[in-house]
Amino acid sequence: MNYLTRWQPTFGRLTSLRDEIDRLFEVPLAELARGSRLLSGWTPALDIFEDKDNLVVKAELPGMKREDIQVSLHDGSLSISGERKTESKHEDAEVYRAERFVGRFQRTVTLPTPVAGDKVKADYKDGILTITLPKTEEAKPKQIEVNVN
Amino acid sequence: MNTTQTEPRTQQQRAQHEYVAPHVNIFETKDGYVLEAEMPGVNKDGLEVTLEDNELTLVGRRGHDAGQGEPLFRERQLADFRRVFELDPAIDTAKVSARIEQGVLTLTLPKSERVKPRKITVN
Numbered sequence: 001m002n003y004l005t006r007w008q009p010t011f012g013r014l015t016s017l018r019d020e021i022d023r024l025f026e027v028p029l030a031e032l033a034r035g036s037r038l039l040s041g042w043t044p045a046l047d048i049f050e051d052k053d054n055l056v057v058k059a060e061l062p063g064m065k066r067e068d069i070q071v072s073l074h075d076g077s078l079s080i081s082g083e084r085k086t087e088s089k090h091e092d093a094e095v096y097r098a099e100r101f102v103g104r105f106q107r108t109v110t111l112p113t114p115v116a117g118d119k120v121k122a123d124y125k126d127g128i129l130t131i132t133l134p135k136t137e138e139a140k141p142k143q144i145e146v147n148v149n
Numbered sequence: 150m151n152t153t154q155t156e157p158r159t160q161q162q163r164a165q166h167e168y169v170a171p172h173v174n175i176f177e178t179k180d181g182y183v184l185e186a187e188m189p190g191v192n193k194d195g196l197e198v199t200l201e202d203n204e205l206t207l208v209g210r211r212g213h214d215a216g217q218g219e220p221l222f223r224e225r226q227l228a229d230f231r232r233v234f235e236l237d238p239a240i241d242t243a244k245v246s247a248r249i250e251q252g253v254l255t256l257t258l259p260k261s262e263r264v265k266p267r268k269i270t271v272n
Contacts, residue, residue: 045225051218058214060189060225062252093176093183100174100187112221126212127189127252 042101055133062127073117081106113139168231181259188230189252198269205234247271
Protein backbone atom coordinates (compact mmCIF):
# COMPACT_ATOMS: atom_id res chain seq x y z
CA MET A 1 0.00 0.00 0.00
CA ASN A 2 1.49 3.38 -0.92
CA TYR A 3 1.02 6.20 1.51
CA LEU A 4 3.27 8.49 -0.46
CA THR A 5 2.71 7.97 -4.18
CA ARG A 6 5.16 9.30 -6.70
CA TRP A 7 3.67 12.29 -8.55
CA GLN A 8 2.96 11.19 -12.11
CA PRO A 9 1.24 13.44 -14.64
CA THR A 10 -0.41 10.50 -16.37
CA PHE A 11 -3.72 8.86 -17.12
CA GLY A 12 -5.91 9.80 -14.24
CA ARG A 13 -4.00 12.38 -12.32
CA LEU A 14 -3.52 15.91 -13.62
CA THR A 15 -5.10 15.47 -17.02
CA SER A 16 -8.41 14.05 -15.80
CA LEU A 17 -10.07 17.42 -15.28
CA ARG A 18 -8.96 18.63 -18.68
CA ASP A 19 -10.18 15.41 -20.29
CA GLU A 20 -13.56 15.71 -18.61
CA ILE A 21 -13.98 19.21 -19.96
CA ASP A 22 -12.87 18.04 -23.41
CA ARG A 23 -15.50 15.34 -23.25
CA LEU A 24 -18.17 17.92 -22.51
CA PHE A 25 -17.41 19.55 -25.83
CA GLU A 26 -16.89 16.40 -27.85
CA VAL A 27 -19.97 14.51 -26.75
CA PRO A 28 -23.38 15.72 -27.88
CA LEU A 29 -25.74 16.77 -25.12
CA ALA A 30 -28.12 13.91 -25.79
CA GLU A 31 -25.46 11.37 -25.02
CA LEU A 32 -24.47 13.07 -21.80
CA ALA A 33 -28.05 12.99 -20.60
CA ARG A 34 -28.58 9.45 -21.74
CA GLY A 35 -25.30 8.16 -20.39
CA SER A 36 -25.65 9.56 -16.88
CA ARG A 37 -25.40 6.76 -14.39
CA LEU A 38 -27.20 8.79 -11.78
CA LEU A 39 -30.31 9.15 -13.88
CA SER A 40 -30.75 6.00 -15.84
CA GLY A 41 -27.93 3.48 -15.67
CA TRP A 42 -26.86 1.96 -18.93
CA THR A 43 -29.12 2.58 -21.94
CA PRO A 44 -27.40 1.42 -25.13
CA ALA A 45 -27.97 3.58 -28.20
CA LEU A 46 -30.49 2.30 -30.75
CA ASP A 47 -31.24 3.06 -34.35
CA ILE A 48 -34.42 1.90 -36.07
CA PHE A 49 -34.76 1.70 -39.85
CA GLU A 50 -37.59 0.68 -42.14
CA ASP A 51 -37.60 -0.45 -45.75
CA LYS A 52 -40.43 -2.02 -47.70
CA ASP A 53 -39.83 -5.53 -46.38
CA ASN A 54 -38.24 -5.20 -42.95
CA LEU A 55 -37.75 -3.25 -39.80
CA VAL A 56 -34.11 -3.16 -38.74
CA VAL A 57 -33.01 -2.32 -35.20
CA LYS A 58 -29.34 -1.72 -34.41
CA ALA A 59 -28.08 -1.50 -30.83
CA GLU A 60 -24.58 -0.60 -29.68
CA LEU A 61 -23.44 -3.26 -27.26
CA PRO A 62 -19.65 -3.42 -27.42
CA GLY A 63 -17.71 -6.12 -25.59
CA MET A 64 -20.62 -8.40 -24.74
CA LYS A 65 -20.80 -12.16 -24.94
CA ARG A 66 -23.58 -13.52 -27.12
CA GLU A 67 -25.03 -15.52 -24.23
CA ASP A 68 -25.38 -12.38 -22.12
CA ILE A 69 -27.76 -10.71 -24.60
CA GLN A 70 -31.47 -11.51 -24.74
CA VAL A 71 -33.83 -10.42 -27.48
CA SER A 72 -37.56 -11.03 -27.26
CA LEU A 73 -40.69 -10.03 -29.11
CA HIS A 74 -44.00 -9.69 -27.35
CA ASP A 75 -47.24 -8.04 -28.40
CA GLY A 76 -45.65 -5.79 -30.97
CA SER A 77 -42.81 -4.71 -28.69
CA LEU A 78 -39.18 -5.66 -29.12
CA SER A 79 -37.16 -6.02 -25.94
CA ILE A 80 -33.37 -6.11 -25.77
CA SER A 81 -31.77 -6.82 -22.43
CA GLY A 82 -28.68 -8.29 -20.93
CA GLU A 83 -25.87 -7.90 -18.52
CA ARG A 84 -22.24 -6.96 -18.78
CA LYS A 85 -20.30 -8.53 -15.96
CA THR A 86 -17.09 -7.12 -14.50
CA GLU A 87 -14.01 -8.93 -15.69
CA SER A 88 -12.39 -10.88 -12.93
CA LYS A 89 -8.89 -10.68 -14.44
CA HIS A 90 -8.60 -7.03 -13.43
CA GLU A 91 -9.51 -7.50 -9.79
CA ASP A 92 -6.02 -6.92 -8.40
CA ALA A 93 -5.29 -3.90 -10.57
CA GLU A 94 -5.55 -0.26 -9.64
CA VAL A 95 -8.36 1.40 -11.58
CA TYR A 96 -7.50 4.79 -13.09
CA ARG A 97 -10.61 5.22 -15.15
CA ALA A 98 -13.82 3.25 -15.40
CA GLU A 99 -16.04 4.88 -17.98
CA ARG A 100 -17.45 1.72 -19.49
CA PHE A 101 -20.87 0.78 -18.23
CA VAL A 102 -21.29 -2.41 -16.27
CA GLY A 103 -24.39 -4.23 -15.19
CA ARG A 104 -27.87 -4.84 -16.51
CA PHE A 105 -29.54 -2.93 -19.28
CA GLN A 106 -32.91 -3.12 -20.96
CA ARG A 107 -34.55 -1.31 -23.83
CA THR A 108 -38.03 -1.89 -25.17
CA VAL A 109 -39.26 -0.55 -28.47
CA THR A 110 -42.85 -0.54 -29.70
CA LEU A 111 -42.76 -1.55 -33.33
CA PRO A 112 -44.64 0.69 -35.75
CA THR A 113 -45.74 -2.18 -38.01
CA PRO A 114 -46.58 -5.85 -37.38
CA VAL A 115 -43.73 -8.28 -37.96
CA ALA A 116 -43.46 -12.03 -38.51
CA GLY A 117 -42.10 -13.20 -35.16
CA ASP A 118 -40.84 -16.54 -36.41
CA LYS A 119 -38.67 -14.94 -39.10
CA VAL A 120 -36.79 -12.45 -36.94
CA LYS A 121 -32.99 -12.62 -37.17
CA ALA A 122 -30.39 -11.20 -34.79
CA ASP A 123 -26.67 -10.76 -35.57
CA TYR A 124 -23.91 -9.59 -33.26
CA LYS A 125 -20.82 -8.20 -35.01
CA ASP A 126 -18.18 -5.59 -34.07
CA GLY A 127 -20.14 -4.84 -30.94
CA ILE A 128 -23.36 -4.02 -32.80
CA LEU A 129 -26.49 -6.11 -32.42
CA THR A 130 -28.55 -5.99 -35.64
CA ILE A 131 -32.10 -7.31 -35.47
CA THR A 132 -33.95 -7.77 -38.75
CA LEU A 133 -37.71 -8.08 -38.39
CA PRO A 134 -39.55 -8.99 -41.59
CA LYS A 135 -42.92 -7.33 -41.93
CA THR A 136 -46.02 -9.46 -42.20
CA GLU A 137 -47.56 -9.60 -45.66
CA GLU A 138 -50.43 -7.35 -44.65
CA ALA A 139 -48.03 -4.72 -43.37
CA LYS A 140 -46.03 -4.41 -46.59
CA PRO A 141 -46.90 -1.49 -48.85
CA LYS A 142 -49.13 -2.56 -51.72
CA GLN A 143 -50.16 -1.02 -54.92
CA ILE A 144 -53.90 -0.69 -55.11
CA GLU A 145 -55.39 -0.65 -58.54
CA VAL A 146 -57.69 2.20 -59.28
CA ASN A 147 -60.55 1.34 -61.56
CA VAL A 148 -61.87 4.13 -63.62
CA ASN A 149 -65.47 3.80 -64.64
CA MET B 150 5.05 17.58 -20.28
CA ASN B 151 4.12 18.09 -23.90
CA THR B 152 0.71 19.63 -23.30
CA THR B 153 1.50 22.90 -25.09
CA GLN B 154 2.77 21.05 -28.17
CA THR B 155 -0.31 18.90 -28.32
CA GLU B 156 -2.90 21.67 -28.33
CA PRO B 157 -2.50 23.22 -31.85
CA ARG B 158 -2.46 19.81 -33.52
CA THR B 159 -5.62 18.60 -31.85
CA GLN B 160 -7.53 21.73 -32.73
CA GLN B 161 -6.48 21.45 -36.36
CA GLN B 162 -7.62 17.87 -36.60
CA ARG B 163 -10.85 18.72 -34.93
CA ALA B 164 -11.55 21.32 -37.57
CA GLN B 165 -11.08 18.77 -40.33
CA HIS B 166 -13.17 15.99 -38.89
CA GLU B 167 -15.73 15.66 -36.10
CA TYR B 168 -14.81 12.94 -33.66
CA VAL B 169 -16.32 11.40 -30.57
CA ALA B 170 -14.25 10.16 -27.64
CA PRO B 171 -14.73 6.47 -26.85
CA HIS B 172 -15.38 5.37 -23.26
CA VAL B 173 -12.27 3.83 -21.73
CA ASN B 174 -11.31 1.75 -18.74
CA ILE B 175 -7.71 2.03 -17.62
CA PHE B 176 -6.09 -0.34 -15.14
CA GLU B 177 -2.58 -0.45 -13.72
CA THR B 178 -0.94 -3.65 -12.53
CA LYS B 179 2.65 -4.14 -11.42
CA ASP B 180 3.60 -5.17 -14.96
CA GLY B 181 1.99 -2.38 -16.88
CA TYR B 182 -1.25 -0.78 -17.95
CA VAL B 183 -4.32 -2.16 -19.66
CA LEU B 184 -6.54 0.19 -21.60
CA GLU B 185 -9.96 -0.85 -22.93
CA ALA B 186 -11.72 1.47 -25.37
CA GLU B 187 -15.31 0.95 -26.53
CA MET B 188 -15.71 1.57 -30.23
CA PRO B 189 -18.82 -0.22 -31.48
CA GLY B 190 -18.91 -0.65 -35.22
CA VAL B 191 -15.11 -0.57 -35.51
CA ASN B 192 -13.11 -3.59 -36.53
CA LYS B 193 -9.45 -4.17 -37.30
CA ASP B 194 -9.67 -2.44 -40.68
CA GLY B 195 -10.99 0.80 -39.27
CA LEU B 196 -8.57 1.02 -36.39
CA GLU B 197 -5.44 3.20 -36.17
CA VAL B 198 -3.29 3.15 -33.07
CA THR B 199 -0.22 5.40 -33.08
CA LEU B 200 2.41 6.08 -30.50
CA GLU B 201 4.66 9.12 -30.67
CA ASP B 202 6.92 10.39 -27.89
CA ASN B 203 4.68 9.87 -24.92
CA GLU B 204 1.43 10.29 -26.76
CA LEU B 205 -0.95 7.51 -27.67
CA THR B 206 -3.61 8.27 -30.29
CA LEU B 207 -6.55 5.96 -30.88
CA VAL B 208 -8.67 6.43 -33.99
CA GLY B 209 -11.55 4.13 -34.86
CA ARG B 210 -13.45 4.53 -38.10
CA ARG B 211 -16.89 2.99 -38.23
CA GLY B 212 -18.01 1.02 -41.22
CA HIS B 213 -20.81 2.73 -43.07
CA ASP B 214 -24.27 1.25 -42.62
CA ALA B 215 -25.65 0.95 -46.09
CA GLY B 216 -29.04 0.12 -47.44
CA GLN B 217 -31.15 -0.44 -44.41
CA GLY B 218 -34.00 1.73 -45.39
CA GLU B 219 -35.31 4.91 -43.89
CA PRO B 220 -34.29 5.84 -40.38
CA LEU B 221 -37.28 6.03 -38.03
CA PHE B 222 -35.30 6.68 -34.88
CA ARG B 223 -31.58 7.45 -34.42
CA GLU B 224 -29.55 7.60 -31.25
CA ARG B 225 -26.24 6.24 -32.45
CA GLN B 226 -23.66 8.78 -33.41
CA LEU B 227 -22.22 8.75 -36.89
CA ALA B 228 -18.87 10.28 -35.98
CA ASP B 229 -15.69 8.26 -35.85
CA PHE B 230 -13.84 7.74 -32.59
CA ARG B 231 -10.70 9.51 -31.48
CA ARG B 232 -8.93 9.91 -28.20
CA VAL B 233 -5.42 10.91 -27.23
CA PHE B 234 -3.56 9.92 -24.09
CA GLU B 235 -0.34 10.96 -22.49
CA LEU B 236 1.56 7.94 -21.32
CA ASP B 237 3.59 7.19 -18.28
CA PRO B 238 7.26 7.35 -19.40
CA ALA B 239 7.79 4.01 -17.68
CA ILE B 240 5.90 2.23 -20.47
CA ASP B 241 8.00 0.25 -22.93
CA THR B 242 6.50 1.48 -26.20
CA ALA B 243 8.13 -1.33 -28.19
CA LYS B 244 6.12 -3.93 -26.33
CA VAL B 245 2.64 -2.40 -26.65
CA SER B 246 0.13 -4.84 -28.07
CA ALA B 247 -3.44 -4.37 -29.24
CA ARG B 248 -6.45 -6.56 -29.84
CA ILE B 249 -9.97 -5.67 -30.93
CA GLU B 250 -12.99 -7.83 -30.27
CA GLN B 251 -16.70 -7.00 -30.63
CA GLY B 252 -15.96 -3.30 -30.79
CA VAL B 253 -13.69 -3.19 -27.75
CA LEU B 254 -10.02 -2.37 -28.23
CA THR B 255 -7.74 -3.75 -25.52
CA LEU B 256 -4.24 -2.30 -25.34
CA THR B 257 -1.58 -3.83 -23.15
CA LEU B 258 1.20 -1.39 -22.23
CA PRO B 259 4.02 -3.06 -20.30
CA LYS B 260 6.32 -0.95 -18.16
CA SER B 261 9.98 -0.53 -18.97
CA GLU B 262 12.17 2.33 -20.22
CA ARG B 263 11.16 4.55 -23.25
CA VAL B 264 12.01 3.87 -26.87
CA LYS B 265 11.53 5.68 -30.19
CA PRO B 266 8.06 6.38 -31.71
CA ARG B 267 6.46 3.63 -33.79
CA LYS B 268 3.17 2.29 -35.17
CA ILE B 269 1.46 -0.62 -33.48
CA THR B 270 0.19 -3.62 -35.42
CA VAL B 271 -3.17 -4.95 -34.32
CA ASN B 272 -3.66 -8.69 -33.95
